[in-house]
Amino acid sequence: MKKSIGANTIIYPTPVFVIGTYDKSGKPNVMTASWGGICCSVPPSVAISLRKATYTFGNIMEQKAFTINIPSLSHVKEADYFGIATGKTTDKFSATGLTPVKSDIVNAPYIKEFLFNLECKVIHTLEIGLHTQFIGEIVDIKVDEDGLGETGLPDIEKIKPFLYDPGSSNYYGIGEYLGKAFSIGESF
């Protein structure tokens, strides 16, 4: 039996993206956002949605660039803080002791201590409603050696990302391996 729960922004899984930007003066900022995901394979692109009221919104409008930094389990507290504090009045890097590194490709900082960093340049901006969607072309991905598998590719089991449940406002880790995509469903 199905129950209607009304219109709501709940879906599973929802990511925890830490967005890195510079403001006009070059001050690095980070903000946690969960509205987004990959949106195109060619060019490789990712979408993030932000409210105009955020400091990051103004930074992206100014710089047309951002990074997405994926927090590991060990940084869940920092990632949550980045969604609570505002860069308007706070230096979030100083507060947490994390290190901003200027991207060599786009005008945005990534977080040195986070294992997985995407560097993006804005190619589309779409007004939807309360949120504005920025589509960033992924121009490079930097991965810490600690997050690489034996093949030299990023390894989710080493990176240990986590996710957000918008229904309960809880964070959850990544669970057990279930099988290979484009393979385990072949037998129907």
Place this chain on the structure above:
Amino acid sequence: MKKSIGANTIIYPTPVFVIGTYDKSGKPNVMTASWGGICCSVPPSVAISLRKATYTFGNIMEQKAFTINIPSLSHVKEADYFGIATGKTTDKFSATGLTPVKSDIVNAPYIKEFLFNLECKVIHTLEIGLHTQFIGEIVDIKVDEDGLGETGLPDIEKIKPFLYDPGSSNYYGIGEYLGKAFSIGESF
């Protein structure tokens, strides 16, 4: 030490959305897509990106509506199959024995046996490149009683969704509870 792995469509977590649509003749179809995510709070909206070559692309252009059905661990095989087969030549509902139910709000079918179903009407269409992005306003969410918690709200631990790792093409479950958002990071 960071290593550049080049431009790629890898991010964590990436969802497994099963998109439900009708074709011109009213035949229900489902397709698995992993490029997407929530994109606005007001109106509550979700983005999905599809290649023009898919059967679902034509269906959404025709009907301006779709559902997103979230598979549970028990349906990982069906979800994978829905990303392999094409609705052009296959009746995926017949093949898997799952049941299409016509939404009472939008002209799209949802999967009865999947616990969590979003009903969406298209409010924006954006050409990005290989993929076209459809933004759907979430007009209702249907949840099976088996997926509801004691408060009457959807419970991720009962729904048991899973995720896709685009780097390895593997599926992973949802892991352990880590803490409360907008709370555990307050102490910085």
